[in-house]
Amino acid sequence: MVKLSTLLVFSSFPTALLGSSLEAQKKKELRGVGERKLKSVKAPKGMKSPKSPKSPKSSMIIDEMFTVLPEDNASGSGNVLVDVCGTPHPARSAALQVWQTGMGSTVSIKVRNGRPNTIYTAWLRLNGNVMGGDAIGGSPITGGGATSLAPGSALNSLVGFTPPYDGTSDPINGWMTDMNGNSDFMIQLDFPLVGGAYPFQMLDQSVLDAWTADGGNDTPMRYPVPIINPNDANIEGPFLLRVVSHCSDNLSHGLSPSSRETWFNFP
Numbered sequence: 001m002v003k004l005s006t007l008l009v010f011s012s013f014p015t016a017l018l019g020s021s022l023e024a025q026k027k028k029e030l031r032g033v034g035e036r037k038l039k040s041v042k043a044p045k046g047m048k049s050p051k052s053p054k055s056p057k058s059s060m061i062i063d064e065m066f067t068v069l070p071e072d073n074a075s076g077s078g079n080v081l082v083d084v085c086g087t088p089h090p091a092r093s094a095a096l097q098v099w100q101t102g103m104g105s106t107v108s109i110k111v112r113n114g115r116p117n118t119i120y121t122a123w124l125r126l127n128g129n130v131m132g133g134d135a136i137g138g139s140p141i142t143g144g145g146a147t148s149l150a151p152g153s154a155l156n157s158l159v160g161f162t163p164p165y166d167g168t169s170d171p172i173n174g175w176m177t178d179m180n181g182n183s184d185f186m187i188q189l190d191f192p193l194v195g196g197a198y199p200f201q202m203l204d205q206s207v208l209d210a211w212t213a214d215g216g217n218d219t220p221m222r223y224p225v226p227i228i229n230p231n232d233a234n235i236e237g238p239f240l241l242r243v244v245s246h247c248s249d250n251l252s253h254g255l256s257p258s259s260r261e262t263w264f265n266f267p
Contacts, residue, residue: 128237162254171252
């Protein structure tokens, strides 16, 4: 006797292909979006009922506070927070939560006691070092060490605000604080933040060619770049995520952090 241990049901198969062994059984409609599930199908006596395939569920993998950077810390653009933005609130803080599945991530950043009515943006580190070794990574578009915390599907739009183009007051990877300096920001990414790579290959070549012709980087390329995470045992880097302000012009500049002031690092 052949024992049937597992019955797999695929949404692309018509129900008639479930086999003659289920023809006499009562079947309910296949329903759902993407993956269709077969419900309440009774198996013949002596056999286990088939289990419906389950969609992967996201799980929270980070629920921590950012590190608060000193007010006299100079950014890569040379801006010093206290000089450009004024004296920051002594109780300034930022909280990070990350949910992740195998295909993407959702990131939440909550700033409290920041600078009121100010544009902030979040950045993802791509340049670091293998422990005790050579430098790795970096943006193949701008050549910088970080890129916007934004989905790859937003790359075409982000290039449109990257120097030499004008910046924007409504950034994909950013937000404006309220009158008290508070803000809640959430973004969905089409790549895994932890253990993943940034999908620069999603940028349209025609958009990249136009940006180059208008004065952008002479040698940009389109390929995925691993994300630098200092929590990895063999990786050295200044941060995984960084939050900066743009007090000098209150604008964000696409894939370039441009003029900015550093507030928070994670980790």
